[in-house]
Amino acid sequence: xxxxxxxxxxxxxxxxxxxxxxxxxxxxxxxxxxxxxxxxxxxxxxxxxxxxxxxxxxxxxxxxxxxxxxxxxxxxxxxxxxxxxxxxxxxxxxxxxxxxxxxxxxxxxxxxxxxxxx
Amino acid sequence: xxxxxxxxxxxxxxxxxxxxxxxxxxxxxxxxxxxxxxxxxxxxxxxxxxxxxxxxxxxxxxxxxxxxxxxxxxxxxxxxxxxxxxxxxxxxxxxxxxxxxxxxxxxxxxxxxxxxxxxxxxxxxxxxxxxxxxxxxxxxxxxxxxxxxx
Numbered sequence: 001x002x003x004x005x006x007x008x009x010x011x012x013x014x015x016x017x018x019x020x021x022x023x024x025x026x027x028x029x030x031x032x033x034x035x036x037x038x039x040x041x042x043x044x045x046x047x048x049x050x051x052x053x054x055x056x057x058x059x060x061x062x063x064x065x066x067x068x069x070x071x072x073x074x075x076x077x078x079x080x081x082x083x084x085x086x087x088x089x090x091x092x093x094x095x096x097x098x099x100x101x102x103x104x105x106x107x108x109x110x111x112x113x114x115x116x117x118x
Numbered sequence: 119x120x121x122x123x124x125x126x127x128x129x130x131x132x133x134x135x136x137x138x139x140x141x142x143x144x145x146x147x148x149x150x151x152x153x154x155x156x157x158x159x160x161x162x163x164x165x166x167x168x169x170x171x172x173x174x175x176x177x178x179x180x181x182x183x184x185x186x187x188x189x190x191x192x193x194x195x196x197x198x199x200x201x202x203x204x205x206x207x208x209x210x211x212x213x214x215x216x217x218x219x220x221x222x223x224x225x226x227x228x229x230x231x232x233x234x235x236x237x238x239x240x241x242x243x244x245x246x247x248x249x250x251x252x253x254x255x256x257x258x259x260x261x262x263x264x265x266x267x268x
Contacts, residue, residue, distance in 0.1 A: 045126075076247060110252065115245070
């Protein structure tokens with residue numbers, strides 16, 4: 001059976017995966033509807049404040065942050081990244097509320113890659 | 119690279135390593151005076167604590183050099199070197215080291231005969247953004263914590 005064209009399209013970057021508002025539509029029935037600020041920081045020291053609702057996906061915030069810092073030439077927007085809070089990687093499929101992100105939190109945006117040994 | 123800029127970059131990376139919770143009871147900074155960072159790494163499988171010296175001079179134009187040293191700062195003998203999954207860490211003939219912490223993002227990795235950029239096409243320039251010092255510290259911390267390095 002011929003597979004649908006959509007199934008062959010694999011998102012290459014977090015911006016492609018979550019950057020589309022429609023693809024990351026918030027769940028309307030749950031979560032905090034108020035806007036709050038979180039600060040996202042790079043290990044290089046650069047940081048920026050983003051206003052988000054608690055019912056929006058971590059992936060959407062990550063995509064927006066990668067786009068922002070990419071546009072400002074502070075990271076390669078084609079790289080693979082993650083958001084880290086208190087040492088824990090945030091799940092891109094969870095909402096900020098579900099991930100336990102609180103207003104005023106400072107999140108680290110860092111590479112997903114891990115160096116290998118041996 | 120100007121030392122002051124390198125020192126600033128290293129400071130930010132160490133701050134990011136704190137955010138990654140790289141440091142804890144079993145992996146703690148002993149001293150941090152640029153260009154040397156000393157970290158104590160506790161084995162979770164043996165009764166041993168290793169002293170790691172991170173030479174971060176010229177970071178991030180160059181990757182950090184990470185060596186296992188004794189209390190006097192001398193590189194330790196084979197018998198005092200950590201183990202890699204119950205085996206020995208590889209040697210580094212070109213550097214004259216019987217063992218070395220063979221890890222991407224670490225200076226000695228790129229001078230090892232198996233990983234020379236002239237052979238692999240992958241050098242620090244290709245890894246610098248992927249494996250910054252904060253990620254290297256977190257990775258080494260995790261390897262000691264989960265017992266891969268012990």
